[in-house]
Amino acid sequence: MAKLITVFGATGSQGGSVANALLEDQDFKVRAVTRNASSDKAKALQEKGAEVVVASMDDPSTLGPALQGVHGVFVVTNYWEHLDEEREVKQGKAVADAARAAGVLHVVFSGLENVQKIAGFPLPHFDAKGRIEEYMTSLDLPVTFVRYPFYYENYINFIKLKPQKQEDGTYVLGIPMEGAAMDSVSVADMGPAVREIFKNWAEWVRRTVGFTADKLTIQQHADILSKHLAPKVFKATDMTADAFAQLGFPGADDLGNTFKFKRLHNLVRSLDLTRQLNPAAKTFDTWVGENKDVLQNALD
Ligand SMILES: NC(=O)c1ccc[n+]([C@@H]2O[C@H](COP(=O)([O-])OP(=O)(O)OC[C@H]3O[C@@H](n4cnc5c(N)ncnc54)[C@H](OP(=O)(O)O)[C@@H]3O)[C@@H](O)[C@H]2O)c1
Incomplete structure (x- = not known):
């Protein structure tokens, strides 16, 4: 049943x-x-x-x-x-x-x-x-x-994390990771992973699973976006997490401290477990390649 x-x-x-x-x-x-x-x-x-x-x-x-x-x-x-x-x-x-x-x-x-x-x-x-x-x-x-780690979809949906257009026409990714790599995933790929957990509940109950499908620096994200959305050019911000936390909009301190925590602490996110639960979980490169149009439309 x-x-x-x-x-x-x-x-x-x-x-x-x-x-x-x-x-x-x-x-x-x-x-x-x-x-x-x-x-x-x-x-x-x-x-x-x-x-x-x-x-x-x-x-x-x-x-x-x-x-x-x-x-x-x-x-x-x-x-x-x-x-x-x-x-x-x-x-x-x-x-x-x-x-x-x-x-x-x-x-x-x-x-x-x-x-x-x-x-x-x-x-x-x-x-x-x-x-x-x-x-x-x-x-x-x-x-x-x-x-869940950072969703790739934040570049489309999360107003404060979308690429920001500069006066010279380039785009800045405002995520203040200060050069450190960050786990991320397509949130749309994790439904099948959670389904697998429900299917095999005896195996997964009383466990913690940290999802990730890719761990890249923000400059690597920028380079992948530049490759797929050329001639648009993207680069990572040089802002620090502490400076981001002072930006003053509601939630700025939360976001700034999020990236500070991710940079300073080794969060347990597992590519192996994520792929075991959903072998089709996409890398950022594959996801951007498949979502070029929606990304283009989301940019100012
Ligand atoms: N963005 C990221 O990268 C990221 C990464 C890790 C964790 N998160 C966490 O993800 C959470 C948000 O999840 P999401 O991205 O799936 O949000 P979402 O797309 O904005 O959806 C929010 C959902 O929550 C439901 N909801 C809100 N308040 C409710 C209530 N009082 N009772 C019942 N349902 C309620 C809404 O249902 P209705 O409006 O239909 O009632 C809606 O379905 C946040 O807490 C965030 O911290 C986000």
């Missing part, structure tokens, strides 16, 4: 890829959670065969019904919608409590490190997920933590 999986964030990047991968596999059925069942993305999921339910991680009373009778749940919390660490922690704990109450057999949570504990400086969008991981572990939930 097909296993029913509730997918939080099914209308978004991570959960959308997970929901679509599960919908392509007869071993699974999908219950997609959204706060707005009339959005185009929610309707598209319904058309593909998902059961769409309205629930919110901010309203614990809605979570029991969303998790009733399911084998597993994919959980992603979205810090960037509110920039509030405590709210994100509350959301994650509410889903954890509801999963335990419903007797869910396998939770896959999109977590990250507790940077405050590891590095001694605050990084709210990591710390919140680290605190949720700790809470889930304390409940002894049957959970797999998946940790």
